[in-house]
Amino acid sequence: MSTKTTQKQKRARLSATTQLVEANQETEVKVETSLNTPAPEKPTPGPDTNYMDENGEFMWDQYEATCVTKLRKPNPHIKAPKGVKVYSRESYAQELFDIMEGHSLTSNTIYSLQLGASYTGKVYAVDSEWASIDVGYRELVYVDLSRETVEVRELLKQGVEVDVQLIADTSMNVKKYMIGSVTEGLKTKVIKEIVASIDDGNTAYSGVVAKMIPGGGYMVQVQGIDCFMPGSLAGVNKLHDFESIINTEMYVVPVSYSEEKGTVVVSHRAYLRALIPNTLKEIQEDITSERTGHVTGSAKYGVFVEFEGCLTGMIHVNDLDTETSKAHRDRSLEPGTEIKFYVKEVINERKITLVQGSPAEKKVDPWEGISSRYTKKTEVVGIVKSTKDYGLFVEIEEGVVGLLHISEFPDNIDIKDISKGADITVQVIRVEEDTRKVFLKL
Numbered sequence: 238m239s240t241k242t243t244q245k246q247k248r249a250r251l252s253a254t255t256q257l258v259e260a261n262q263e264t265e266v267k268v269e270t271s272l273n274t275p276a277p278e279k280p281t282p283g284p285d286t287n288y289m290d291e292n293g294e295f296m297w298d299q300y301e302a303t304c305v306t307k308l309r310k311p312n313p314h315i316k317a318p319k320g321v322k323v324y325s326r327e328s329y330a331q332e333l334f335d336i337m338e339g340h341s342l343t344s345n346t347i348y349s350l351q352l353g354a355s356y357t358g359k360v361y362a363v364d365s366e367w368a369s370i371d372v373g374y375r376e377l378v379y380v381d382l383s384r385e386t387v388e389v390r391e392l393l394k395q396g397v398e399v400d401v402q403l404i405a406d407t408s409m410n411v412k413k414y415m416i417g418s419v420t421e422g423l424k425t426k427v428i429k430e431i432v433a434s435i436d437d438g439n440t441a442y443s444g445v446v447a448k449m450i451p452g453g454g455y456m457v458q459v460q461g462i463d464c465f466m467p468g469s470l471a472g473v474n475k476l477h478d479f480e481s482i483i484n485t486e487m488y489v490v491p492v493s494y495s496e497e498k499g500t501v502v503v504s505h506r507a508y509l510r511a512l513i514p515n516t517l518k519e520i521q522e523d524i525t526s527e528r529t530g531h532v533t534g535s536a537k538y539g540v541f542v543e544f545e546g547c548l549t550g551m552i553h554v555n556d557l558d559t560e561t562s563k564a565h566r567d568r569s570l571e572p573g574t575e576i577k578f579y580v581k582e583v584i585n586e587r588k589i590t591l592v593q594g595s596p597a598e599k600k601v602d603p604w605e606g607i608s609s610r611y612t613k614k615t616e617v618v619g620i621v622k623s624t625k626d627y628g629l630f631v632e633i634e635e636g637v638v639g640l641l642h643i644s645e646f647p648d649n650i651d652i653k654d655i656s657k658g659a660d661i662t663v664q665v666i667r668v669e670e671d672t673r674k675v676f677l678k679l
Contacts, residue, residue, distance in 0.1 A: 314376040316361075331375030350374055350415060355402045355425045360395050368393045370401045370417060378403065378417040386461075389419050400426045420461075427460045431501050432494045441488040441508045449483060457489055457503055464489070470504035474533040474543050477572035509547035513586045516545050524580050532574040535565055538673060542576055542591060550589035552578060553602060555636055558593040603636035604673050611665045611675065619677075621659045629655060631663055631677060639665070639675030646679060 290296050311322040315331050323334050350356070350372075358372030369377040378401055382390055392399065400422035407413040434440035444459040446466075454467040466489060469475075471482060489503035490511070530544030539553045540561065557565060564570040581590040581602075590602065611617070611633070619631035619639070628642040629652065641663055643652055655661065663677040 316371065316375075316377065328375075350378075350403050350406070352403055352406055355400050355422045356417075357398065357400050360393050360397045360399060363393055363395060368419075370399060370419075372401065374415070376407075376415050378415045380417050380419055384418065385420050389423070393419065399423075424462055427462050428499075428501065431459065431462065431464075431491045435491045435494060438490060438492070438507070439511075441490050441511070442503075443486060444489050444503065445486050446482050446484060449480060455482070457487075459489065459501075459503065462501065464491070464501040464503045466503050466505065470506045472543075473506055473509050473547055474541075474549055477531070477533065512547045516547055517583055517586060520545070520548075520580055521583055524583075527577055527579055529575060529577050532570055532572055532576055534572055535568075535570050540565060540570060540576070542578065544578075548586075548589060550578075550580065550591040552576075552591045552593060553604075555602070556581070556590075556592040556594075561593060603634055604670060607637065607675075608668050608670050611668055613666065615665045616662060617665065618660055618662050621655060621657050621661055624652070624655065624657055628652070629661070631661060633663070633665070633675065633677075637675060639663070639677045641677040641679070645677070650679065 309324045311324055312326055312330060315323040315325075315334060317323055317334060323330060325333070327333075356372040356374075356378070358370045358378065361369040361371040361377055363369075363382075366382055368380040368382060370380060372378055380393070380401060382393070385393075399419050401417035401419050402421040402425055403415060404418050404421065405414075405416035407415060410416060431442065442459045444457040444464065447456045447458045447463070449455050450465075454465060454469075455471060457464045457466045468479065470492075476482070487505050488508045489505050490507040491501055492504045492507060493502040494500070495502070528544055530542040530550075533541045533543045533549065535541065537554075539551045540557065541549060541551050543549050552561075554562065554565065561570065561576065564574075576593075578591045578593050581592040582605075583589050617633045619633040621629050622632050622638055623630045626643075628640055628645075630638050631641050632638045641661075645666075646652055661679075663679060665675060666678050667676040669675075
C-alpha cells in the first residue's frame, strides 16, 4: 500500500471521528440545555384558574396523582355520583371534580364557610342519627338529629331546602366534619325576617304568650323565637288580670330590636289598633245591636268599657242601668266585670259613647251639642246646687252644672248670702264639651 493511499485513509477516518465528536458535543449541549430548562409551573388552582389547555382539553398531566391508587382511600368529603371515587386530598379537589363533571366556575359554589353564619342548602341524605346538607361547599354540613327539635326532624327529608347554621368546623371535632344546626338556622332566618318587618310596621305574627315576667311583661314565642312584650303593650287598655293571657295565642307586631341583647320587642296593642278602622265600620253598619264588653275602669262621670277586642267606649252616669248605676255609686264596679250595652254614637276611634238599656230607653245626653246652645255671653237662669268656699255650682239645665267661681263675683255681692236651691242669673263664659265643664259669671 502506498504512502499516499494510507494518508487518504487516515484523513477519512479523522474526518469521521471529528464529525462524531461534534455530533456528541451537540447532543450533550442539547441534553444540558434540556436539563437546565425549568419545568412548566403547575397552575395554582382557584376560582379564576383555567384548567384547560389551548385546545380546550383538561390538563391531566398537571394534576395526575403521584402515588399508587391501591394505597389510598377515597376522600369522603367529595360530593360525587354513586360509584365514583375521588382520591385527591387537595383543597381544590372538589372544584376540579366539578369541572370534570361539566360544572362552571361561575356556579353558586361556596369556597369558604364562616362559623356562626347561616346558609341555605338542600338535604343530601338522612339516616337515624345524622342529616347531611349540601350548601354548595366542597364538603357537606352534617346535622346531629338528636339536637334538633321534633318539628325540624320531621322537616328533614332528602331534597328539602333548609337553612343551616354552622356551629363547628373541621378543627372542632374528631370526625373532621362541618357541623351545623337547622334549628338555629331557622331561628336566624326568622329573626332576620322579623327585624326586617319593623320598619314598615304592617306585619303581624301569630305568637303564644309563654310566661309572665314579674314586673316586666311577657315572653311571647313567635315561630320558635322568644320575644319580649311589655305589659303596657299587651292590650288597648291596662289588663285587669295580668295572668289571663298566659298560654293564649295572639297576634303581635314587632316594634323594636336590641342587637346587644338579641331581643325582639313585640306589641299586641299595635295589632289591635290596626283593627279599629274596619271594626268601627262594622259597628256603624249595625249600630242598633246589643253588645257585650268588660269594664276597664270608672270615673265620677261614667264607666269605661272595652269591647270588640280593640275598642273602648264610655257610658255616662246618666246612661247606666239601675244595677250598674248602684255598683258605680258604691264603687263596687270592678275592672273585668262583664257588661251589656248599646253603641250610642261613634265620634271618632277614641271617643265612642255607649248606653245601657234598649234603644228605646236611650236618654238624651244634655252635653251633646251644648256648645251650640250656650255660646259665649249667653245668659241663663240656673239653680244653685251647692256652695263651696271657692264658688257656686249652678245647674243651667237638667244634667248640666257649671261653676261660678268666687273671682267672678262683684265686690257688692257676698257669696255667703246665696243659699243652695236659690235661683240665680248667670252668664256663660266658656264651655268645654270634651271635659263636660261650663264656666259662669254674674
